[in-house]
Amino acid sequence: MRKNLNYSQAELAEKLDVSTQAVSKWETGASLPDIEKLLNISWICNTSINAILEGDNFFDENINIDRGLMHLNKLLICPKCKKQMKLKIQKNDTLIYECENNHQYYVVDGVVDFRTREISGEQWSLSYRNYEEYMHEQYGPCNPNYNRGLNQSEVIWEKISELRPRVILDIACGTGQGIKHQIKRINWPVIIIMVDLSHRILKWNKIFYSTEWKNPYVEMIYLACDGANLPILSESVDLVFSYSGYESMQAKMLDGFREANRVLKNEKHTIYNKSVIESFESENSKKWMNLLLASVNEEEKEWWKSEFNDMEHWLNICISSGFLENKSIQIYGELPAPDCETFPFENEMAQWMAEYIFISKKLRT
Incomplete structure (x- = not known):
């Protein structure tokens, strides 16, 4: 505002x-200036006090805009050219974000739509009723696979409440099954950015989390x-959260992990759960890997080989991605390998692996 009037700091101070x-x-x-000084600044700059205090986040138009969308003025960059994007209002009160190179992305049903599509085979929003039934079955009290070890939500909450981040990004959030339990308990001001390929699932999330x-x-x-x-400014986020989000990105998992490092402020963290093999040298792990590989076709076999990570291998990936300090909390260990020649699971192929919560800290070298 001062620069637009061609005043130096000294001239405005005078x-x-x-x-x-x-x-x-x-x-x-x-x-902040006191109220008398604010009134004087308002008069000098010919603008309102609201515009002074909120800057780019203030709109004079009589339009209902979510405050969250206005916060994005400070965080959003164009995924094509990496220039900063600003919220604009078009005719008929249509909201868009636009960069200086005129790349435009619409706000549709309260979701900023970068025109991505769900991963093939994961059409959650097209089959949500079936997904609800699946979740009820998988997470129900009769399924022992999800009732062993520590309570993940409690472990995650203990760390989040200790860090008290102000800006959280939930990467590949899906329906928000992980962050949901954290939202319920947060008692300090927080911005949570839910990121997913699917506009439709985010549209559902917006309704659920606003009601x-x-x-x-x-x-x-x-x-x-x-x-x-990510269309997010580098070093602008306090915590990147993932509840199976990194793993759900499949072939792009490591790209997503490195993007998390980019958007995090220095000395901030990503907290995530991950299935890992205890050790490539373990007889139990070897038997499980052989059983799994024998149950899939050649194409899937190569994919699984690339996906296998034991603890040592994963921690090396963390360090090479810029997370130089890493802590892990075991939720449960590997299941004992069965005495048979057939892999026992048709779905959830990784459920025999150990489950960990990782807290990885970004540190510039």
Whole structure:
């Protein structure tokens, strides 16, 4: 605002009868002017106090805009050219984000739509009733596979409540089954950005988290985009959360993991669950791997070989991706390998593996 009027900090300070240091602190957010000074700034700049305090987040138009969408003015970049994007209002109150190269992305049903599509075979939003039944069956009290070990939600909450992040990104969030239990307990101001390929599942999330699961401390934002090419400014996020999100990205998992590192501020964390093999040298692990590989075709066999990670291998990947400090909490260990020649699971092929919660910290070298 000052620059638009061609005032230096010293010139504006003189007009307001304050020090240059005071103007500098206002502009960096270190302090705010008192109400008398705000009124004077409003008069000098010919604008409202709301516009001064909210900057690009303030719209004079009489239109209902989610505050979360306005927060994105400070976070969103174009996935094509990497230039910063700003929220604009078109005719008929249509909302778009546009960069200086005129790449445009519409806000559709409260979700910023970067025109991505669901992974083939994972059409969750087309078969949501069946998915609900599947979740009820898989997570029900009669299924022992999901009732062994520590309570994942409690382990995750303990770390999140300790870190108290202000901006959380839930990568490849799906229906938000992991972050859902954290949202319920958050008691400090937080922005949560839910990211998924599927616009339709995010549209459902927006309805659910703004009605049935609303927390007044939490501002929700929804981006239908590729987690391997996040439209988020580098070093702008306090925590990247993943509840099976990285793994669900399949061939793009490591790209998503590196993107998480890019958008995180230095010394901030990604918290995620992951299935891993205890050790490639373990007899139990070897038997499981052989049984699994014998049960799939040649194409799937090569994919599984590339997906197998034991603890040592995964920690090396973390370090090479920029996460130099890594902690892990075992939820449960590997199942004992069965004394048979046939792989015992038709679905959930990794459920024999150990399950860990990882807390990986970004550190610049």
